[in-house]
Amino acid sequence: MSKPSTNVTARKSGSAWIRSTLVYVRQHWQLYLFFIMPAFLLTIIFRYIPMGGIAIAFTNYNPFQGIFGSEWVGFSHFERFLSSPDFMSYLLNTLKLSIYGLLWGFPAPILLAFLLNRIISKSKKQKIQLVLYMPNFISVIVLCGIVRILLSPTGMVNMLLGTNYNFMTMPEAFRTIYIASGIWQGAGWGSIIYTAALSNASKELKEAAVIDGANIIQQIKTVEWPAIKDTVLIQFVMSVGNIMSVGFEKAYALQTDLNMGASEIISTYVYKKGIIDGDYGFSTAVGLFNTVINVILLLSMNAIVKKMNDGKGI
Amino acid sequence: MNAVNVKKKSEFARQPIGDQMLLVVGYVVLGIFVVAIIFPMIYIILSSFIDPITLQNKGVTFDFSKWTLTAYERVMTNAQIWVGFKNALLYSIEATVLSGAVTLLAAYPMSRPDFRGRGFFNVIFVITMFFGGGLIPTYLLISDIGWLDNPLAILVPGAFSVWNMIIARTYYQGIPRDLQEAANIDGASEMVYFFKILLPVCTPIIATISMWNFVGMWNSYFDAMIYLNSASKQPLQLVLRGILIQSQPEPGMVSDMQSTAERAQLAELLKYATIIISSLPLMIMYPFFQKYFDSGIMAGAVKG
Numbered sequence: 001m002s003k004p005s006t007n008v009t010a011r012k013s014g015s016a017w018i019r020s021t022l023v024y025v026r027q028h029w030q031l032y033l034f035f036i037m038p039a040f041l042l043t044i045i046f047r048y049i050p051m052g053g054i055a056i057a058f059t060n061y062n063p064f065q066g067i068f069g070s071e072w073v074g075f076s077h078f079e080r081f082l083s084s085p086d087f088m089s090y091l092l093n094t095l096k097l098s099i100y101g102l103l104w105g106f107p108a109p110i111l112l113a114f115l116l117n118r119i120i121s122k123s124k125k126q127k128i129q130l131v132l133y134m135p136n137f138i139s140v141i142v143l144c145g146i147v148r149i150l151l152s153p154t155g156m157v158n159m160l161l162g163t164n165y166n167f168m169t170m171p172e173a174f175r176t177i178y179i180a181s182g183i184w185q186g187a188g189w190g191s192i193i194y195t196a197a198l199s200n201a202s203k204e205l206k207e208a209a210v211i212d213g214a215n216i217i218q219q220i221k222t223v224e225w226p227a228i229k230d231t232v233l234i235q236f237v238m239s240v241g242n243i244m245s246v247g248f249e250k251a252y253a254l255q256t257d258l259n260m261g262a263s264e265i266i267s268t269y270v271y272k273k274g275i276i277d278g279d280y281g282f283s284t285a286v287g288l289f290n291t292v293i294n295v296i297l298l299l300s301m302n303a304i305v306k307k308m309n310d311g312k313g314i
Numbered sequence: 315m316n317a318v319n320v321k322k323k324s325e326f327a328r329q330p331i332g333d334q335m336l337l338v339v340g341y342v343v344l345g346i347f348v349v350a351i352i353f354p355m356i357y358i359i360l361s362s363f364i365d366p367i368t369l370q371n372k373g374v375t376f377d378f379s380k381w382t383l384t385a386y387e388r389v390m391t392n393a394q395i396w397v398g399f400k401n402a403l404l405y406s407i408e409a410t411v412l413s414g415a416v417t418l419l420a421a422y423p424m425s426r427p428d429f430r431g432r433g434f435f436n437v438i439f440v441i442t443m444f445f446g447g448g449l450i451p452t453y454l455l456i457s458d459i460g461w462l463d464n465p466l467a468i469l470v471p472g473a474f475s476v477w478n479m480i481i482a483r484t485y486y487q488g489i490p491r492d493l494q495e496a497a498n499i500d501g502a503s504e505m506v507y508f509f510k511i512l513l514p515v516c517t518p519i520i521a522t523i524s525m526w527n528f529v530g531m532w533n534s535y536f537d538a539m540i541y542l543n544s545a546s547k548q549p550l551q552l553v554l555r556g557i558l559i560q561s562q563p564e565p566g567m568v569s570d571m572q573s574t575a576e577r578a579q580l581a582e583l584l585k586y587a588t589i590i591i592s593s594l595p596l597m598i599m600y601p602f603f604q605k606y607f608d609s610g611i612m613a614g615a616v617k618g
Contacts, residue, residue, distance in 0.1 A: 024430045030504040031423040039420035039474040046471040050447025115344045137596040139533035141551045145558030216333045274450040287448035
């Protein structure tokens with residue numbers, strides 16, 4: 001209702017606004033020069049200039065001729081990728097890895113947080129958390145090293161099963177290995193944020209529920225779930241937004257020549273085509289394809305959550 | 315001790331039967347998770363001490379005559395491992411300082427409601443969280459700058475983290491504003507206020523972000539793999555990659571063995587010792603930071 005009138009005043013006082021901003025900047029020049037400038041320059045140079053470099057995807061890029069000197073090929077790299085027989089396989093590998101990873105990996109930390117929340121003794125809870133967080137500090141390389149050792153034909157898992165499978169060479173085992181080791185490493189650490197949200201749940205509300213004779217399920221429904229709902233939604237949108245950027249580092253470190261049928265995902269393909277083979281134009285096009293799908297997923301997910309959550313997105 | 319147990323028992327017993335069963339199931343699930351984390355770790359630790367031939371044929375044994383420190387000796391006397399350690403430590407400290415400085419500084423104006431241009435900078439920064447040029451354009455930029463095989467390539471481009479900036483910003487916003495007003499009346503400049511008044515009360519978030527930066531750099535290998543080629547510049551994780559993933563022990567670690575079979579067995583054993591030696595520093599360090607996790611992460615992430 002009052003919007004048009006504010007617009008008018010804003011327009012009228014446009015020059016006043018500029019003047020007051022100048023005064024502000026002169027008074028607070030340190031904020032601009034020392035505080036924001038380093039971050040701003042780094043962002044422009046290392047984030048925005050590469051965005052301009054996306055033009056490489058439409059050329060047969062030759063480092064010696066630069067972007068403008070290289071031959072312009074339009075969408076032919078995209079056509080080549082989309083029509084290649086491997087395209088579907090890489091896309092499905094990427095999607096399956098991250099969607100299954102999300103289905104199994106997303107609820108795990110929430111479950112852990114609920115369980116931890118039920119431990120009455122503070123010191124016991126802390127000790128358990130110490131163990132649960134530990135794998136997070138193991139590097140991807142060491143994690144994959146451990147996985148390879150435990151799953152080798154003479155490793156611990158085969159000894160326990162009394163078999164001698166070579167799991168690392170089986171494409172059908174790759175996703176299970178990837179996702180299970182991800183939960184092993186990340187679920188405990190991921191639970192911190194939910195544990196923190198749960199500790200914000202009102203104590204009085206919970207005590208009242210207990211006095212009213214609410215059982216655990218009812219307590220979770222009425223007290224605990226409302227306390228973490230927003231956090232869960234935000235985390236979920238963020239995870240969906242990262243579906244296409246499943247970690248290169250781990251997939252690459254778990255890859256063997258024989259499990260490639262399941263383990264070759266778009267990001268590993270981009271790396272091999274671009275950095276190893278030097279096919280810059282094509283590789284950039286594949287990477288761009290990946291990013292665009294990612295952005296579309298994120299935006300649509302945010303819209304859905306907004307609808308479900310009374311207009312609150314992220 | 316006894317009294318505590320009795321109290322807990324009664325607390326448990328007071329609950330309805332349905333809840334008791336649910337709790338038991340919950341504790342079992344949690345127990346399984348804890349065991350699943352500890353068991354492989356103990357297995358790796360034990361295996362690292364066992365004679366390679368015994369390990370391959372029989373697995374872990376408590377017959378101590380078959381125990382040996384060979385693997386540790388060979389790994390610890392290898393020069394490349396130490397080069398990796400030294401580089402990883404250097405890069406991690408540099409990344410922690412550089413990234414911490416840029417991020418904590420930028421978060422300050424972004425936390426002030428009166429900061430002119432806040433909306434503009436916010437849009438510029440947040441876009442980069444979801445959209446970017448991708449691997450190749452970034453690689454070509456670094457190569458144009460002339461940073462191939464230069465550690466700056468793995469330190470500078472990622473120094474500003476938008477995510478950490480948001481978390482620090484949220485934390486600053488939780489600091490009472492009268493602190494700042496008092497400082498302004500005294501005529502303190504922005505710098506003085508930031509360093510003398512604001513930062514000292516932000517230890518949890520500084521500790522949390524520093525730890526993330528340190529661990530992140532210590533554990534990453536991708537940037538080093540594409541940008542650093544000389545062996546003398548490689549961080550630990552790249553050296554480990556050769557030993558653990560590519561099964562290529564550093565030259566000299568196994569070369570004195572006569573047969574290929576012996577060499578392969580020894581190479582396997584070296585993996586266990588390598589895992590222990592390389593993971594030990596962070597495993598020892600991290601419990602000291604645990605007290606900051608809750609306050610730091612809670613403040614930033616839950617609201618952010």
